[in-house]
Amino acid sequence: MMPAELEQTVGLAGDTTLLDGYAPLPRTYDELFRWDGSPREEVAELVAELNELGRAEFMTRQKLAEDALFRGGVTFSVYSDARGQEKIFPFDLIPRVIPAAEWATVERGLIQRVTALNMFLSDLYQEQRILAEGRIPKEVVFGTAGYLEKLRGILPREGVFVNIAGIDLIRGAQGGFLVLEDNLRTPSGVSYVLENRVVMKRVFPRVFRRSRVRPVEAYPARLGDALMSVSPRPPEESRIVVLTPGPYNSAYFEHSFLARQMGCDLVEGSDLFVHDKHVYVKTTSGPERVDVIYRRIDDDFLDPAVFRDDSALGVRGLVEAYAAGNVSLANAPGNGVADNKAVYPFVPEMVRFYLGEEPILGQVETYICARPSECDHVLSKLSEMVVKAVDGSGGYGMLFGPRATRAELDEFAEKLRADPEGYIAQPVIELSTCPTWVDGEAAPRRVDLRPFVLTGKTSWVLPGGLTRVALRAGSYVVNSSQGGGSKDTWVLEGPPT
Numbered sequence: 408m409m410p411a412e413l414e415q416t417v418g419l420a421g422d423t424t425l426l427d428g429y430a431p432l433p434r435t436y437d438e439l440f441r442w443d444g445s446p447r448e449e450v451a452e453l454v455a456e457l458n459e460l461g462r463a464e465f466m467t468r469q470k471l472a473e474d475a476l477f478r479g480g481v482t483f484s485v486y487s488d489a490r491g492q493e494k495i496f497p498f499d500l501i502p503r504v505i506p507a508a509e510w511a512t513v514e515r516g517l518i519q520r521v522t523a524l525n526m527f528l529s530d531l532y533q534e535q536r537i538l539a540e541g542r543i544p545k546e547v548v549f550g551t552a553g554y555l556e557k558l559r560g561i562l563p564r565e566g567v568f569v570n571i572a573g574i575d576l577i578r579g580a581q582g583g584f585l586v587l588e589d590n591l592r593t594p595s596g597v598s599y600v601l602e603n604r605v606v607m608k609r610v611f612p613r614v615f616r617r618s619r620v621r622p623v624e625a626y627p628a629r630l631g632d633a634l635m636s637v638s639p640r641p642p643e644e645s646r647i648v649v650l651t652p653g654p655y656n657s658a659y660f661e662h663s664f665l666a667r668q669m670g671c672d673l674v675e676g677s678d679l680f681v682h683d684k685h686v687y688v689k690t691t692s693g694p695e696r697v698d699v700i701y702r703r704i705d706d707d708f709l710d711p712a713v714f715r716d717d718s719a720l721g722v723r724g725l726v727e728a729y730a731a732g733n734v735s736l737a738n739a740p741g742n743g744v745a746d747n748k749a750v751y752p753f754v755p756e757m758v759r760f761y762l763g764e765e766p767i768l769g770q771v772e773t774y775i776c777a778r779p780s781e782c783d784h785v786l787s788k789l790s791e792m793v794v795k796a797v798d799g800s801g802g803y804g805m806l807f808g809p810r811a812t813r814a815e816l817d818e819f820a821e822k823l824r825a826d827p828e829g830y831i832a833q834p835v836i837e838l839s840t841c842p843t844w845v846d847g848e849a850a851p852r853r854v855d856l857r858p859f860v861l862t863g864k865t866s867w868v869l870p871g872g873l874t875r876v877a878l879r880a881g882s883y884v885v886n887s888s889q890g891g892g893s894k895d896t897w898v899l900e901g902p903p904t
Contacts, residue, residue, distance in 0.1 A: 424458035425465050425501075425849060429842055432851045436582045438503050438841040449506045449899060456614045457501065462847070468610045469500050469844060475609065480660060481602045496599055497892030500610060501842045503854060503874040504618075507901035513576070513584055513858070514868045516767030519758060521572050521860045524589065524745050526761040528568035532559050532741060542760050543753045547775070550828060551750060552798050553592075553743020555706065557713065561730045563739040564637040565864060570737035571630070571701075572860040573597075573872075576768075578839035585836070586770040587855065589754070591746040592738060593703050596873040597859050598661035599893050601626060601668075607895045619900040621870035626859070627668035629867050630701075634669075636863030637735045638698040645698040647671040648688055650679070652704045652720050662703050676704075681724030684731040699735045700725075706740045748831045749775060749797040771836055776827040785832040786823060789816050792832045794823070807883060809835055838883055841894065843876055853877045855885050856896065871896030 430444060431437035439450050446454040457465070477495050505513075530536050531548065538545050548554055573594025575587040604623050608615050631647065638645035651662040653675050666673035678689055679697065687694040702709065708718040710725040728734045744750060752773040755766045774781040774792075785792055789808050796804035806819040823830055840851035858872035874894040875885035885891040 423462050425460060425462055426454055426458055426842060429849050430851070432840055434580055435837050435851070436578050436580055436839040437851060438578075438839055438854065439501075440842070450504045453502075453504065453614065453618055456617065465500065465844065466847070472498060472500055472606045472610050475606050476602065479602065481599065497878060498599075498603055498606065499843045499876060499892055499894050500607070501844060501849065502607065502895045502897045503841045503856075504897045504899065505871065507899050509584075510870065510898045511901075512767065516584075517572075517574055517858055517860050517868050518866045519762065519764065519767050520574065520586065520589075520754065521569060521862060521866060523757040523761050524572070524591065524754065525567060525569050525862065527757045528739070528742060528745050529562065529566045530761070531744065532562065532568075537757070537760050540760075542756050543750070547749050547753070547777070548744060550777075551744050551747040553706075553741070553745070553747050555741040555744075558726075558741045561726075563729075564639065564732070564735050567637055567862050568739040568742055569745070569860075570633055570637065570739075570862055572862070573857045574860065576856045576858065577771075577836060580837045582839070584768060584856075586754070586768050588748065588751060589746040590857070591742045592705065593658075594857070594859065595658040595661055595703075596857055596875075596893075597626060597869065598664040600859075600869065600871065600873050600896070602664075603893060603895045618897060620897045621900055623869055623871060626861075626869050627665065629861050629869075630665065631669045631671075633861040633863035633867070634699045634701055634735075634737055637737065639732055639735065640698050646688070646695060647699045647701065648674045648679070648697050650674055650676070650700050650702040650704060652708070656703070658703065665701070676718075676720045676722050679722045679725075681722060681728050684724070684728045684733050686722065686725065686728050686734045697734060699737060701737050706743060709736075709740055747797055748773075748795055748799070749777070749828075751831070771833045774832045776823055776830040776832060779827075781832075782823060782827045786820055789820060791835060793835055794819060794830055794832045796829055797831055798829075807835075835883075838877075841874070841876065843878065843892075843894075845878060845880075850880070852880075853883055853885065854894065870898040 431440050431442060440446055476498055481496055537543050569591045571594060573590035576584045577587045579585055600623055634647050635642050635645055648671055649662055649666040651659060651673060663673050672688060674688055680687055686697040688697050704720050707715045708720040710721050711718045712723045713726040729736050752775060758764055758766045774785050776782040776785055792808045794806040799805060838853040841854045842849040843852035854874050854876045856872050856874050859869045861867045874896045876892050876894055877883060877885045878892050879890055
């Protein structure tokens, strides 16, 4: 527990304030400060509270937070790190703040987007109306690794393909939120949101209480409700399990954390078996039927009878039980087509086609390199582009043109010419920054935001989400696997009614 006396501690006499003198980057939206260096109105009191602590006290609390996360096992794995796989996920104590009115728009936009994506997947694995009407090119959809033709005609309960979505947002230079990409298969990171909040409330109890921040603690219960709502049996008879690849997976901490928080079993493929098109878990009292599987393994490894026959992670016969309606899989297999980077440019058209509405949230202009004219444009502007592999993730397999060497640009140009269908490109967006404690001072570092949307019979958005921060000066890459960290995201309560 955090020592009680810390709540009363303020900056020592003569100690320098935390944020005085902080200088936002030119032509960049800063989450806490205006371009002239003055705090934004909604965070003025927070900035004053942080300054009152002083740097020495802040450093003490930062160390306490890191120790708490380490003792709590809040880690992730980096397979390529020769110094050891398990690492604490770096956490910065200066929060990222989003006003209530702004969040209300984001929330509506996220629900609209996830609703359209669910409708797209339902259509794609049935009638394919959107393709027949030419609203999305067939070759784009069928050319993705995520589309699984063998699953066509198999629909999840309630028509919900995406029970858990992680939608990555960024801010442009003018401050508006844009969707950068959709994560619809096995999105990760929510456990860090919840653990960061626990630590934040312990380390900054007074600051936190005064800031009127919306809670995030309801997420596990909301997740359980969303999963239970798609069970083939009544809730009182239903059993949920979390299916993990095992302790060597980079997100294993999250798998075990969520299972514990929901009060359900954490299982590996060897713990489950299928009999008569029903799934069972092995227990000390004998087999028990499983109704909902929150799976954290990729499609290819789910069922060796249908996908990779060498998979030791999945369960033989699982897809047959799913097709029979005897078990729900969250998220449903086949979702990868909807978060493929080549399909991303067409999500606004999905909103218009299925909902008859204009998208509430904008997204980043994207060039499809499979189109010769667009590929030629990208090649001519390669030093100004971010080029991504359509099936890539985690910040790997991409080119950041402005920081690339001549040799790197030439090498990527050859890749594009050889396999244009494998890439998309986007102009560089100047990500927003947030004050971040680095090397003994608060400095601007670029951030993104991953809100989480849960869908069962209805949809619910976690207030805030995972703010990832690029800890290296000048970096745009926020992924934890590439040296990024995280912040607590504070969505403020609206004015009393």
